Amino acid sequence: MTEESTAAHKPRRSAGSKAGTTGTKRTSRTTPRKGTDPGLVQLLTPEGKRVENPEYDPYVEDISPEQLRGLYRDMVLTRRFDAEATSLQRQGELGLWASLLGQEAAQIGSGRALNDEDYVFPTYREHGVAWCRGVDPTNLLGMFRGVNNGGWDPNGNNFHLYTIVIGSQTLHATGYAMGVAKDGADSAVIAYFGDGASSQGDVAESFTFAAVYNAPVVFFCQNNQWAISEPTEKQTRVPLYQRAQGFGFPGVRVDGNDVLACLAVTKRALERARNGEGPTLVEAFTYRMGAHTTSDDPTRYRHDDERAAWEAKDPIARLRAYLEASNHADEGFFGELEAESEALGRRVREAVRAMPDPDHFAIFENVYADGHALVDEERAQFAAYQASFADVEGGR
Amino acid sequence: MTEESTAAHKPRRSAGSKAGTTGTKRTSRTTPRKGTDPGLVQLLTPEGKRVENPEYDPYVEDISPEQLRGLYRDMVLTRRFDAEATSLQRQGELGLWASLLGQEAAQIGSGRALNDEDYVFPTYREHGVAWCRGVDPTNLLGMFRGVNNGGWDPNGNNFHLYTIVIGSQTLHATGYAMGVAKDGADSAVIAYFGDGASSQGDVAESFTFAAVYNAPVVFFCQNNQWAISEPTEKQTRVPLYQRAQGFGFPGVRVDGNDVLACLAVTKRALERARNGEGPTLVEAFTYRMGAHTTSDDPTRYRHDDERAAWEAKDPIARLRAYLEASNHADEGFFGELEAESEALGRRVREAVRAMPDPDHFAIFENVYADGHALVDEERAQFAAYQASFADVEGGR
Amino acid sequence: MAEKMALAKAINESLRKALEADPKVLVMGEDVGKLGGVFRVTDGLQKDFGEERVIDTPLAESGIVGTAIGLALRGYRPVVEIQFDGFVFPAYDQIVTQLAKMHARSLGKVKLPVVVRIPYGGGIGAVEHHSESPEALFAHVAGLKIVSPSNASDAYWMMQQAIQSDDPVIFFEPKRRYWDKAEIDPEAIPGPLHKARVVREGTDLTLAAYGPMVKVCQEVAAAAGEEGKSLEVLDLRSVSPLDFDSIQASVEKTRRLVVVHEAPVFFGSGAEIAARITERCFYHLEAPVLRVGGYHAPYPPARLEEEYLPGLDRVLDAVDRALAY
Amino acid sequence: MAEKMALAKAINESLRKALEADPKVLVMGEDVGKLGGVFRVTDGLQKDFGEERVIDTPLAESGIVGTAIGLALRGYRPVVEIQFDGFVFPAYDQIVTQLAKMHARSLGKVKLPVVVRIPYGGGIGAVEHHSESPEALFAHVAGLKIVSPSNASDAYWMMQQAIQSDDPVIFFEPKRRYWDKAEIDPEAIPGPLHKARVVREGTDLTLAAYGPMVKVCQEVAAAAGEEGKSLEVLDLRSVSPLDFDSIQASVEKTRRLVVVHEAPVFFGSGAEIAARITERCFYHLEAPVLRVGGYHAPYPPARLEEEYLPGLDRVLDAVDRALAY
Numbered sequence A, B: 001m002t003e004e005s006t007a008a009h010k011p012r013r014s015a016g017s018k019a020g021t022t023g024t025k026r027t028s029r030t031t032p033r034k035g036t037d038p039g040l041v042q043l044l045t046p047e048g049k050r051v052e053n054p055e056y057d058p059y060v061e062d063i064s065p066e067q068l069r070g071l072y073r074d075m076v077l078t079r080r081f082d083a084e085a086t087s088l089q090r091q092g093e094l095g096l097w098a099s100l101l102g103q104e105a106a107q108i109g110s111g112r113a114l115n116d117e118d119y120v121f122p123t124y125r126e127h128g129v130a131w132c133r134g135v136d137p138t139n140l141l142g143m144f145r146g147v148n149n150g151g152w153d154p155n156g157n158n159f160h161l162y163t164i165v166i167g168s169q170t171l172h173a174t175g176y177a178m179g180v181a182k183d184g185a186d187s188a189v190i191a192y193f194g195d196g197a198s199s200q201g202d203v204a205e206s207f208t209f210a211a212v213y214n215a216p217v218v219f220f221c222q223n224n225q226w227a228i229s230e231p232t233e234k235q236t237r238v239p240l241y242q243r244a245q246g247f248g249f250p251g252v253r254v255d256g257n258d259v260l261a262c263l264a265v266t267k268r269a270l271e272r273a274r275n276g277e278g279p280t281l282v283e284a285f286t287y288r289m290g291a292h293t294t295s296d297d298p299t300r301y302r303h304d305d306e307r308a309a310w311e312a313k314d315p316i317a318r319l320r321a322y323l324e325a326s327n328h329a330d331e332g333f334f335g336e337l338e339a340e341s342e343a344l345g346r347r348v349r350e351a352v353r354a355m356p357d358p359d360h361f362a363i364f365e366n367v368y369a370d371g372h373a374l375v376d377e378e379r380a381q382f383a384a385y386q387a388s389f390a391d392v393e394g395g396r
Numbered sequence C, D: 001m002a003e004k005m006a007l008a009k010a011i012n013e014s015l016r017k018a019l020e021a022d023p024k025v026l027v028m029g030e031d032v033g034k035l036g037g038v039f040r041v042t043d044g045l046q047k048d049f050g051e052e053r054v055i056d057t058p059l060a061e062s063g064i065v066g067t068a069i070g071l072a073l074r075g076y077r078p079v080v081e082i083q084f085d086g087f088v089f090p091a092y093d094q095i096v097t098q099l100a101k102m103h104a105r106s107l108g109k110v111k112l113p114v115v116v117r118i119p120y121g122g123g124i125g126a127v128e129h130h131s132e133s134p135e136a137l138f139a140h141v142a143g144l145k146i147v148s149p150s151n152a153s154d155a156y157w158m159m160q161q162a163i164q165s166d167d168p169v170i171f172f173e174p175k176r177r178y179w180d181k182a183e184i185d186p187e188a189i190p191g192p193l194h195k196a197r198v199v200r201e202g203t204d205l206t207l208a209a210y211g212p213m214v215k216v217c218q219e220v221a222a223a224a225g226e227e228g229k230s231l232e233v234l235d236l237r238s239v240s241p242l243d244f245d246s247i248q249a250s251v252e253k254t255r256r257l258v259v260v261h262e263a264p265v266f267f268g269s270g271a272e273i274a275a276r277i278t279e280r281c282f283y284h285l286e287a288p289v290l291r292v293g294g295y296h297a298p299y300p301p302a303r304l305e306e307e308y309l310p311g312l313d314r315v316l317d318a319v320d321r322a323l324a325y
């Protein structure tokens, strides 16, 4: 059977469903596979026990208790910020919010693996990565409030704007990485995308370009099991990390709720990129604990028990258990963090409420860098039109 | 190293070329890999020796000498037709021609594996497959002459129109196959595409859809080593058949110049499809002996010695050697075929020369099935405009 | 028996009726199945017709349209959903080079009865890519038919007709009108799909619009009426073909025309209407055809959309300018 | 020192000059390297500037434009080639949702100096998808600039300016004029990129065109001149922005306008020009703005293209009709 490279991959569905649709019963998908998964990199068990992994241990062996507390703090503050944003949406301060609840480890682990010079291309849900890059959280809220389409300078923190069109940023990341290589620079690029995004042609094309040009890019797929209402089986019938193989670069699946493992796996992938070894696909196996966005109602398509099962693997509780068991953090630390967390929530709340509406003329700004006659003409017409009201009001 | 699924696939390029471009020295790529390739299905050696293959022999074991002669005849006539078309282009009778020279075995082997009810989605180069489907060769010439965009009824022979936009037909094939499955029908679908096409997002999306819906489709990639001037290394750094694995279905590489092997491998893939086992990717490793099209000048980008090496593997000579060695065909057969071949050339030549230009009003025909007010209006204006000349001429 | 129904629900009912009437009709798209679509337009359909007929697809728009083409070639009549206007572009190649042209390419041998549903337009306070009006980008392409209902009743009937059409139809659904209700008479006999309708008669000026802007134009006409101006409102309903005969008839009466759409004015539907109506009615027009629409700028963030979208005041302003000639 | 050069060669020289002047300039696309492009527009560039600067890409248009965006974000100035007009659509999403909008999305923080070269138009007897004129599908989209030279000298200079522009520019190359020669003065100081040019003065009617149709309009003007009609010919050069001021100035003089392009008339550039010029010149126009262009049908097979494309006779016919008002 040598020539049939995947004879071992039987379709997961019963061959009986001849007509080809997939079984979509709402089953709990709580583990990547039954039992222990030899393909899943895990350094901390859900109970917070450190497990050895000769291959990835080197990437976290010099991590200090302080750094561990730092990771914990990042996750807690990110979750706090995220919760605040969710409630700000409920209060009408935001039009929409895409919560990262449950994905903190994947984002903080990978985010903290980056160097300053590395460049990040996020989706719309990478609030934790943004945090690691030093983007002020309130800046992330502008687009969800509807005052702009992305309020930060991508080059300020090497963190690109959020991208909503699914998958397209993977090509930008690849092109950017091609440029990094041309410059002979020593940095790497990371592209985030979701399990749903894996189906987009753009993502496949980015794999092709990255492989052919051996670009220093890490493709970081957060498989949170859902693309809005669609489970991962609607996108693939084999684990996603395996996709990379057929493009000629390695794929690795990591426990996305294990911040240490995510850190180690991403570090290694970035190292490969920096060493001229080309792209890596990382599949962080995690779970979207909340709704897709605040507009979504997940009770329509998934069972609560699935969520419950994943709660037992919570990324924050897991690290806390480890910190406590290893005496790396004391009550004082947790108490202070609690206070810091509240302060962050307050700050974000106040900042959002104080966020001014954009000037009307912003419509016409930055459409072009070098100007455009029609934009000028329409801006002038708009000004005259606006002024006509002022006249009316002034005249009254 | 279990979690890095392709750690074994080192980039083919030296890690030294840090900046990532591929080495594009014009090397002869005459074999898929050095030495014998365990991943390549071959039933006839280039010298025409039959080699055993326990896995694929069953698919050709009942093949009769007559059928073997039939395959030979198909290839000879296809090549003759193709040569005729090339010279018709030189004579100005066609605007363009895309020659299949060298790819006869891939096309006849796969084409003859099909049942009548199976459906074919070709590119623009599948003249041999068209032949197997019973499409009159002269019908293929209409679009190259510029009298239509595809002159046959796709449902007449279950052979879809030629598709020029690279890769898009793979999605049509997948959708069609989804329909076949819905109908509970017992047939399969085959989509042809090239090595260049493998980079298109549409092809990746078709893999995803085919896998997720377990569609009865065979993806038949003729890797003829070139996409116009670009060698396969510009599209992938690992063998293309491996692409399938990451989508969850098998990929197999077959000697594309071995008609028997192509027949067997395609039969098996079709069988899988019909049995509800879903898609298969077949990579037929072959060589484009001629120019990309009559507009192309391959001397600008490849060496003659590459072609020479492939001439030694000629698909027709190979089968002839086997037929002769096994006494399956005599001089009489080859002589008659020669005459038939000449007759075909003559018939095609005459048919093309007799092909009328389309009626001017054809511009407005079939734009819509149910009509469209603007088309009617423009047709009427066009008629009036044409008539105005008639008036002038009549009035003279 | 007529029933009052929201526009989204009317489409849902129309799809249901089509699924019932013809086993070849399929509904497919992202989240159309279990979830019933992000706007619930396909709510309950998968439950009642099964996963073979109402299909949750992979997240790949080109794949959705491309496989729908294949299904149509096999004899199915797919109704595909593009989740939002701004996400149709990955499918643009399949729509423009394949869906639009395959009937002609085959000299009429194959038909492609595919409906592409696109919730479009702004006014719902959404984030980027969720409020666009790309109809002009499809109307320029021969082989496609483009329609957009303005109310629930039309939505119901036009969907029936779109599914029955043997041509590909791009069906633009005015998402901010999804919750607007109207009477639907399931026994009614609808007029032709591509015919405009006079929704208010008038004598001084014609307002032509489709989809979400029809309601705005009706409000404008009402407001202008109070000032003694008699405005005729045309619901164009179809963007390709455009019903120039009906516009011409109205303009020959009113002698003035203002076209309103959400899409940017530059290269928008208003341009085509202005050009052709000016040609047809050159001696009738008392004023140039004026256009009110979006600016030549990306659709702005939600807190600016009120300034960007044509509303009562901006249309009234154009009406005044046209009347001033 | 002026030199006579074919249009394709002029672009080649312009690219060469840009590659020499700025190490950040890249050329990328299918077959642009070793082959030098199917029209030889990039001939010799890879040989002289290496594979790092002149890049043969995988066969994936979305990937080409998408990675060009990434390269631009990294500080490069990519000039990408789409091999033929009909193959730009797989890249349409990246162009429309990313390339066009990223500058605005970032509130001006990032710039995208990407040039997308597209050989376009018919008249060369090609097969399907190789003869289209999709400029209107880009002009409707804010954030893009669209230009098309009509002659070698403009091709040379406009390419220089397009590469220097900090905005994305879609550069439509009139493929059937690739072999037409003109003088190029490398010392000249070119006018603004988006300004139209009067290529022939006249008093009775204005012919406005761009790209491949300018030559046809010049022939029309010559023919009409022999019949005693004085036609002004405007080479628009830019489709977005359109130089309405220049058109207006001409029309205020001639009082009649015919717009000519290869693209289908319906929703084409002519519609926008007609609508806006009618608004600007309502009291000047003696006749409606007439449009000559392709029909609402897929570009036909080669043996019909002469009937489909605007040629001397059809433009003259429109001129006569306009003058008859």
Ligand SMILES: Cc1ncc(C[n+]2csc(CCOP(=O)(O)OP(=O)(O)O)c2C)c(N)n1
Pocket: A123, A125, A164, A165, A166, A193, A194, A195, A196, A197, A198, A224, A226, A227, A228, A288, A292, C030, C059, C061, C083, C087, C090
């Ligand atoms: C091209 C495109 N199609 C559809 C959408 C609508 N949409 C937004 S998010 C989403 C699901 C994405 O799923 P996944 O990639 O798994 O990311 P997640 O939301 O789970 O983080 C969809 C369909 C979109 N934004 N872009």
Ligand SMILES: Cc1ncc(C[n+]2csc(CCOP(=O)(O)OP(=O)(O)O)c2C)c(N)n1
Pocket: B123, B125, B164, B165, B166, B193, B194, B195, B196, B197, B198, B224, B226, B227, B228, B288, B292, D030, D059, D061, D083, D087, D090
């Ligand atoms: C979308 C698209 N881009 C570009 C082209 C131009 N083109 C025609 S054939 C070709 C190369 C195709 O190579 P491959 O897929 O290997 O098929 P082959 O011609 O070798 O049979 C290219 C780039 C096209 N037809 N469609």
Ligand SMILES: [Mg+2]
Pocket: A194, A195, A196, A222, A223, A224, A225, A226, A227, A228
């Ligand atoms: Mg997801």
Ligand SMILES: [Mg+2]
Pocket: B194, B195, B196, B222, B223, B224, B225, B226, B227, B228
């Ligand atoms: Mg090839």
